[in-house]
Amino acid sequence: MQKIGVFVCHCGTNIAGTVDVHAVAEALKEEPGVVFSADYPYMCSEAGQNMIKDAIRDYQLTGAVICSCSPRMHEATFRKAATSAGLNPYLVEIANIREQCSWIHKDMPTATEKAIILGKAAIAKVHLNAPLTAGESPVTKRALVIRGGIAGIQTALDIAEAGFPVDIVEKQPTIGGKMTQLDKTFPTLDCAACILTPKMVDCAQNENIKIYSYSEVTDVKGFVGNFRVTIKRKARYVDETKCTGCGICTEKCPMKKVPNEFNLGMNNRTAVYIPFAQAVPKVATIDPEHCNMLKNGKCGVCAKVCTAGAIDYKQKDEFIEQEYGAIVVATGYNPIKLDRYDEFAYSQSKDVITSLEFERLTNAAGPTSGQLLRPSDGKHPHTIVFVQCVGSRDTSGCGKEYCSKICCMYTAKHAMLTREKYPDTDVYVFYIDVRTPGKNFDEFYRRAVEEYGVHYIKGMVGKVAPRADGTLLVQASDLISNEQLKINADLVVLAAAIEPDKTARPLATMLTASMDTNDFFTEAHPKLRPVESPTAGIFLSGTCQGPKDIPETVSQASAAAAKVIGLLVKDKLTCNPCVAHSDEWMCNGCSSCEKVCPYGAITYSDKEFKMPDRTIAIRRVASVNEAVCQGCGACTVACPSGAMDLKGFSNRQIMAEVDAICK
Amino acid sequence: MIFSYYPGCTLKTKAKELDRYARLSAEALGITLEELPEWQCCGGVYPMAKDEIATKLSSVRALASAKALGHDLVTLCSACHNVLKQVNHDMAADENIRTKANNYMQPDEAYGGETKVIHYLELLRDTVGFGELAKQVKNPLKGRKIAAYYGCLLLRPGSVLQMDNPENPTIIEDFIRALGAEAVVYPMRNECCGGYVTLENRELANRRSGAVLESAKECGAEMIITACPLCLYNLNKNTDGYDVPVYYFTELLAEALGVKEGGACDGAGQ
Amino acid sequence: MAQVSKEEIIRISGVNPLKCMRCGKCSATCPSYEEMEYHPHQFVYMVEKGEIEPLLKSADSLYHCLSCFACVERCPRNVEPAKLVEAIRLAVIRQQGQNHLKPETIPEVLDEDLPQQAIVSAFRKYSK
Structure with missing residues (x-):
């Protein structure tokens, strides 16, 4: 005979x-068993849990x-309370x-009627719940x-x-990312390099760190604590x-007209190259x-001049497989392409x-040796x-709906540094809003205006017209003085929106990690679990999750590390007991489940x-490996004979819920 | 290949060359343009208001008539193209306008924006192909520095017109190159000439078309071509003395294809 | 001139002025900027605030708009200021005796090269 307790939360007025x-x-x-x-x-308060x-x-x-x-909010809380009172945690159901x-x-x-129905469904399910015990799985450190x-x-x-x-x-070919391309960093103007x-x-020197440069992740299998990752080491x-x-190879290489991506194509490099002087690893790469x-x-030529005998034209891509307990995504960003903003004449x-x-x-290491x-x-x-x-x-469909967050500050930096180094230069910044939340950020921007005499104008540029004399006619709004401005400029600098790196989307699929519509990775909770994927x-870590400046990126990077460390110090992880199991008498051996299982369980x-006739x-x-199964339920849907079922979410339980709702 | 053709009112009177040379050139290129029977004036400007139904009906009639004939509809005048294309978009995308227009006209079959509206330039680019056009050229316009003037109506709004990049178009430049001439690219080629405001404010139109002419001249243009009779008028009426003759693009096309009567478009006689 | 409500203008134009983020890009390249008393971004802001009357009375603004769609094309928020100008203009000329262009004036402005297109367009924009 079931004895069920029902607890209805006010959540204040929520x-x-x-x-x-x-x-x-x-x-x-009035429901049966209650x-x-x-x-x-x-x-969820202590008094509530005590109740x-x-x-x-x-x-x-x-x-x-x-x-x-x-249940994403407090299922764990209530299950813990039940356990401490001697009730198996899987006999607790949440009606949301x-x-x-x-x-x-x-x-x-309407809401009250629906809440009652949701409660009835949960009660119907609890009637069929069985106590479950979670197993454990080891953690690859x-x-x-x-x-x-x-x-x-x-x-x-x-x-x-x-x-x-x-x-x-x-x-x-080297680590370092976008920051290697920056000159100075706001708000303190330290040199990025x-x-x-x-x-x-x-x-490079830390013996716990191994760098696979010029490499890509091509496959991810497994689950928390036990990922199996294939890494492609490109030749x-x-x-x-x-x-x-x-x-020496880069000096002697005769192919000298390759656009240099490190300088964004503004000068050339050789076919065999080291991206920049401080590259890590400082190893040459041949661009095939x-x-x-x-x-x-x-x-x-490069093979002839290399005294170390390091050139190997026969090298092939190599695939290695490695096991990990945790994976950190730090795929970063790129500025958007500006081909839909031709009114600014970028092309x-x-x-x-x-x-x-x-x-x-x-930048002193740039194509002009730092001369603007x-x-x-x-x-x-x-x-x-x-x-x-x-x-x-x-929101016109040409760009990004979000604020790229870093542009206000780096533009203030550019404007300020230009005025400092070249006081004979007139610098205009056209802005819609100046957004400078951050420690010493607004002070920094105000310095650009008050001490360096940068002309900040509220309004947008509508068109940049390249003129025959080589100047650029900039047409813009000055909203404060209600004027249409025409400025003859020598240089126009566009603060292009930033977007997640293109490799992020296929990677998210490999990791079964969720993304938003802008291809930024989604965090488990926007406020309380900002560095974990669901x-x-x-x-x-960093801008793969949303636009960020360097201080914020570094904070988040360390936060992600703390979470990883918290996972890796554990020897074992409690598994989810809501896993699939196969009724071997019903199984017809068709392999449908095996084909859809993303975890190889x-x-x-x-x-x-x-047999009944004694043969x-x-x-x-x-059969299901319960330590590997993540309880996604794909097999239960694929199974044509109904042999596969999910503990805690059996077909009977779900149908009982549906029946309770439809009654 | 057969296309329905919508000439528009001005092409029957003040812009006869635009029309005549389009027809002669199409013939030379093996394209049949069949003028829509009983077409009516499009109104010259697209009625933007959501509650303007009657002013869109002449366009809807032309579009529905092309649908009944089973051909794509070719336009030539920029204004007609703009109006027909935008009204067609409304008929496809705006349920309120579509329902009211159909209720008003009571056609045998409701019209829902099915006709494909293409500008003559798109016909040259996408059906004939500029590569093929170049092969058909009998009198290459070698050495002429020609600036394309798009104006505003041919390209905007880009999301509806979808002819070319509205901020950095290339279709007319590619056309000029196909005819063997040099295309002069200048920044004001997609800005308004002053349009209909010329009727009551000559000064304004003079300033606007002056800005276009100045920009073209500065970039080395010796002549300008356009698809719009009103643009041609405004540029020609400019009193600031830029001395850059303006032609319809079809005049140049006919000349290059060797089907133009009279003299070359070389600035003489303008 | 009769009063016209903000709601009426929004209905005629189909424009939602709340989408505007006040960047002023519409006015940055408006070719009739100098001739207009109120500029495209002001049309958006004033309609949002319900200040319709000054716009109705501003002939300089209403009849100098070229309907060139530059503001529509370049707006990063799809606000379509030209449609607000059109709606206000219609709200004026739809009223009794408010036609801006009268047929009697045509002979004065006519010249032999003037394309029909100009006359037709002007009547569409200026009269009902």
Whole structure:
């Protein structure tokens, strides 16, 4: 005989404001098996939890239904309370009468009726619940960090510092990411290379860190604590163990006209190259698209000049498989392409550049050795116009709906540094809003205006017209003075919106990690679990989760590391007991379940069965590895004979819920 | 290949060359343009208001008539193209306008934006192909520096017109190159000439078309071509003395294809 | 001139002025900016605030808009300011005796090259 307790939470006015909680408790009291039903202002509070514990003991409950918020919020809380009172935690069911009821209805009678129905469904399910015991699985004490920009570097360093081995997989020939391309960093104007390259070197020297540069993750299997990852090490045609990074090959390579991606195509590199002087690993890479030897077998200069004998034209892509307990995504961002903003003439004039290109033009290691010169004629620009929000906050379908967050500050930095180095330059910044929340950020922007005399104008640029004399006619609004401005500029700098790296989307599919419509990774909770993906064991670091500046990226990177460390210190993880199991008598051995299982948890084997006529039959049947199964339920849907079922979510339980709702 | 053709009112009177040379050139290119029977004036400007139904009906009639004939509808005048294309978009996408227009006209079969409206330039680019057009050229316009003037109506709003990149179009430049001439690219080629405001404010139209002419001239244009009779008028009426002759693009096309009567478009006689 | 409500203008135009983020890009390249008393971004803001009357009375603004769609094309929020100008203009000329262009004036402005298109368009924009 079931003895079920029902506990209806007010959640302050969150639920009680639209649901008559007392009426819900009264109505559910009448359901079969219910021996206790009550409502309480905050069921998750200590007093509320005590009410549940007392009822379990006093009424010797065999099941509990909590009508409250989403199970994602407090299921664990209530299960823990039940366990402490001696009730198996899997005999507790949550009826979500907040997110799925009170928050979406305005009318009290409607919401109350629905809350009662949701409660009845949960009661119907509890009738069929069985006590479940969670198993344990071991934890592989090694972490994987995908991409090695400042986010990945910081996460890896922190994990390594705690004593765990960590691998960085970086697509480019060197780690360092976007920050290597920046000149100075706001708000303190430290040189980006000066603060980043020591960290890159730390990564290379830390014995807990292994860097797989020029590599990509191609496959991910397994689950939290036990991921199996395939890493593709792209052929760089240079033996990393032999190359000393002396650079003689890059000097002698005759193919010198390859657009240099490090300088955003503003100068050239050779076909064999080291991206920049402080690259880590400092190893040459041959670009197969431009190397004459690899293309048509004619050249071989680099092999001849390499004293270390490191050049290997026969090198092939290599695949390695590695096990990890946790995976950190740090795939970063890129500025958007500006082909849908031709009113700013980016594709029509060399002197219309992006802010990242501006960084290269002011960087001592850039194409102009740090001299701010116009790309078209190499002359010093005397009037510079900065345009903010190019493609950000755009709902027209051309750009991104969100604010890219970093542009206000880096533009203030660019404007300020320009005025400092070239006081004869007129600098205009067109803005819609100046957004500078952050420590010392607004002060920084105000300094650009008050001390450096940057002209900040509220209004947007509408068109940049390249003129025959080489100047750029900038047409813009000045909303404060209500004027239409025309400025003859020498250089126009566009603060292009940023977007997640294109590799993020396929990676998310591999990781079964969720993303938003902008391809930013979704966090488990926007406020309370900001560095975890909802997929267990996957963590988020840096701009793959949303636009961020460097200080914020580094904070998040360390936070992600802390979460990883918290996972890796455990020897075992409690498994989810709500896993699939196969009724071997019903299984017809069709393999449908095996094909859909994303975790490889299902295996087939031949088993002996004693048949009713006392003969022995050998049949091929499925069995589930409960330590590997994640309880996704794909197999139960695929199984044509109904042999597969999910513990805690059996077909009978779900049908009972549906019946209760439809009654 | 057969297309329905909507010439529009001005092409029957003040812009006869635009029409005549389009027809002669199409013939030379093996394309049949069949003028829609009993077409009516499109009204010259697209009625933007959501509650303007009657002013859209002449366009709907032309569109529905092309649908009945089973051909794509070719336009030539930029204004007609803009109006027909935008009204067609309304008929496809705006249920309120579609229902009211159909209720008003009571056609045998309701019209829902099925006709494909293509500008003559799109016909050249997408059906003939500029590569093929270049092969058909008998008198290449070598050495002429020609600037394309798109104006505003041919390209905007880009989401509806969908002819080309509204901020950096290339279709007329590619056309110019196909005829063997040099295309002069200048930034004001997609800005308004002053349009209908010329009727009561000559000064304004003079300033607007002056800005276009100045920009073209500065970039080295020796002549300008356009698809719009009103653009041609406004540019020609400019009193600031830029000395850049303006032609319809079809005049140049006919000349290059060797089907133009009279003299070359070389600035003489303008 | 009769009063016209903000709701009426929003209904005629189909424009939601609340989408505007006040960047002013519409007015940045408006070719008739200098001739207009109120500029495209002001049309959006004033309609949002319900200040319709000054717009109704501003002939300079209503009849100098070229309907060139530059503001519509470049708006990053799909606000379509030109449709507000059109709606206000219609709200004026739909009223008795408010036609801006009268047939009697045509002979004065006619010249032999003037395309029909100009006259037809002007009547569509200026008269009912």
